[in-house]
Amino acid sequence: MASIKGNIELAHGSRIGVVGGGPAGSFFSFYALEYARRFDLDIHLDIFEPKDFTKVGAGGCNHCGGIISESLVQHLATDGIVIPSEIIQRGINTYTMHTEHGSRVIRSPSDEHRIASVFRGCGPRGCLDVNQRGFDNYLLGLCSDRGAEVIHEKVASLERAGDQVRVSTSKSEDREYDLVVGAVGLNKKGLELFKSVCPAYSLPVTTRTYISEFFMKPEEIQDNFGDSMHVFLLDIPHITFGALIPKENYVTLVLLGKDIDKKVVKNFITSKEVRSCFPKDFPMERAMTCTCYPYVNVKQGNHPFADRVVLIGDSGSSKLYKNGIGAAFLTGKAAASTAIFEGVGEADFKSFYEPICKDLDRDNQVGKLIFWVTRLIQKSPVLKRGLLDRLAKEQGDEQSMLRLSSVLWDTFTGSAGYRDILKRFVYPKQVAGLIWSVIGSNLSVLKSKNYEKQKAGPSL
Ligand SMILES: Cc1cc2nc3c(=O)[nH]c(=O)nc-3n(C[C@H](O)[C@H](O)[C@H](O)COP(=O)(O)OP(=O)(O)OC[C@H]3O[C@@H](n4cnc5c(N)ncnc54)[C@H](O)[C@@H]3O)c2cc1C
The missing domain is CATH 3.50.50.60 (FAD/NAD(P)-binding domain)
Structure with a gap:
């Protein structure tokens, strides 16, 4: 009317x-x-x-x-919608960042920062758990x-x-x-x-992405993944972001990037860093029960x-x-x-x-800029070493404000707006700390390489 x-x-x-x-x-x-x-x-x-x-x-x-971000969990709770526990496959309270130069477990910046992993449907193809x-x-x-x-x-x-x-x-x-x-x-x-x-x-x-579900025993998931979302900053062409998300008896693999196809997926799952997250003889390809290439909005x-x-x-x-x-x-x-x-x-x-x-x-x-920086880091061993060093210092310091950890937490989980993430990232003390870590960690790698060379003696 x-x-x-x-x-x-x-x-x-x-x-x-x-x-x-x-x-x-x-x-x-x-x-x-x-x-x-x-x-x-x-x-x-x-x-x-x-x-x-x-x-x-x-x-x-x-x-x-x-992944249901904590900001959404909180918005829903404010409006009286509390996601029932039987919908939640697993509560995620840390993430583990893997690079070719090592991994870091990063705990949630605060106790309220918890995210949930769920299935959108009733489980992957072949799932027998009613x-x-x-x-x-x-x-x-x-x-x-x-x-x-x-x-x-x-x-x-x-x-x-x-x-x-x-x-x-x-x-x-x-x-x-x-x-x-x-x-x-x-x-x-x-x-x-x-x-x-x-x-x-x-x-x-839109652009094409990739998802598959690895069927695993719950105790294997607990031992290998825990309540942690595993994210990978690896220099593999076409992949902007790769993650393994533990659920109750499945682990969900998500790949975001450009033109993801079977070859790109194979490069990812056979990489040393991804392979080492699974039990030693785990049949990676056979365990992928449900696979799809959905589109994402860019x-x-x-x-x-x-x-x-x-x-x-x-x-x-x-x-x-x-x-x-x-x-x-x-x-x-x-x-x-x-x-x-x-x-x-x-x-x-x-x-x-x-x-x-x-x-x-x-x-x-602003998100595009953040993912551009993420891609730069993915391609640069120097920056990756610096990032790992800074995270280790932050996580090891009880008094730390966990600035970088919270920036990465929000980038990987999507819990905050990209402008907010950028504002927190460019905080002067945090940028200075990061630069210091980049210089320090790479100098010590250089020193240990020189030492190894000297120890090996002059080559004939
Ligand atoms: C690889 C990947 C991973 C992702 N991971 C996450 C994540 O972890 N967390 C997160 O928050 N978001 C994630 N997303 C994004 C998320 O899936 C979408 O943003 C979200 O599903 C959008 O919801 P929607 O209701 O708009 O669309 P959809 O969830 O796609 O729902 C659309 C519905 O419309 C129905 N429909 C279509 N055509 C018709 C028709 N003609 N008549 C009637 N019904 C129709 C479909 O059956 C469908 O049920 C991910 C996306 C991708 C691609």
């Missing part, structure tokens, strides 16, 4: 159709229903989701490393509890129908909505559907809204490489508050929703 202000607003009996029941679709639905309840607004909300998140393997999974519970299913359940209707169908087309948007699937009758929310992740066909109802929208730019879509249409999560704006679920939370919640409290016209989304997307975009620009 058009309001007195001239905006397009939802009213009693309005219908919302959410296309996609991943985290973005669920967060939007949860908050839209919650705000409508508080506003005494009687709305109907349908979520279209073809996947069955209670199934194991690809059919029930939205491929992801499954007790596994997935994160996406849990979120969707919260929405159903609040009155959302989940329609297990794939949306096939969208079109304008007078003042409404018509949603069609191949299985049931068309439905019309006062607002349609695009939360289809990076599914290209799903995103293309929105071009017909949101003509100014341009699709996000540049957000433009203008993800129109009258009665808004795109959220990966389909709209995400966080570069990290904490995509956190970005789905931010954009889903912002779109829900705009729709319920402000209106569902293009102007409303521009005033109240677009600033959130722009802010994520600005932060991602």
Whole structure:
């Protein structure tokens, strides 16, 4: 309905159709229903989701490393959503950074800095443990509890129908909505559907990544990985970031970078540093039970809204490489508050929703700089030695403020914004300490090399 202000607003009996029941679709639905309840607004909300998140393997999974950042855990807790323990595969309280020049275990900068690892679906292909519970299913359940209707169908087309948007699937009758929310992740066909109802929208730019699950005995995981996320700063072409994330009886391998293919994966898993994380005779390739090459967002879509249409999560704006679920939370919640409290016209989304997307975009620009520096470090033995030396000093000092450790913790876990990370990284005392470590650690390597040469005597 058009309001007195001239905006397009939802009213009693309005219908919302959410296309996609991943985290973005669920967060939007949860908050839209919650705000409508508080506003005494009687709305109907349908979520279209073809996947069955209670199934194991690809059919029930939205491929992801499954790290829930502590900032998201805290945001959710503030709003009364406490992730149940049966969803959490493992609480992560340290990370271990591996380079060709050694490793460092880095403890969480504070006791509150804890992250959780989860499965998005019900477990990898071949998983027989019926007790596994997935994160996406849990979120969707919260929405159903609040009155959302989940329609297990794939949306096939969208079109304008007078003042409404018509949603069609191949299985049931068309439905019309006062607002349609695009939360289809990076599914290209799903995103293309929105071009017909949101003509100014341009699709996000993506790149291919890699995930696989190693099946292991829980005691082997505890002995070899502990409650630590293992990250690798190795000079392997195409890889910007590699991590092994321990779960209950699986270890998830995540590779981010450019043009990742089988050869790049093989180079990574056969590297000495990765191999040494696993038991000696562990059959690496045979134990990889579930493998996929999902896309990740490297540049957000433009203008993800129109009258009665808004795109959220990966389909709209995400966080570069990290904490995509956190970005789905931010954009889903912002779109829900705009729709319920402000209106569902293009102007409303521009005033109240677009600033959130722009802010994520600005932060991602700084993120690109941070990952450029990370790549420099990956390629430079001199810098890697300095970094390891500085971390060892910090972690060994009880009084230390753990500045570098917390910067790296937030970079690897995605728990803080990139601008915040950069600000903390360029703190003068910290930069000076790092430079000192780079010089000191490399001088001692040089000295020991010279000593070895002298000991070996003059060559004939
Ligand atoms: C390798 C990798 C590792 C990652 N690791 C992490 C991590 O550890 N932590 C983190 O926070 N983020 C991580 N992310 C990012 C995270 O997975 C995404 O940002 C997040 O899933 C986005 O949520 P979403 O709801 O927008 O999209 P999705 O999770 O992709 O959900 C989209 C949903 O839409 C549905 N859909 C698609 N088309 C249609 C249609 N036509 N009709 C109806 N439904 C449809 C799909 O079935 C799907 O359920 C990772 C990403 C990658 C690629």
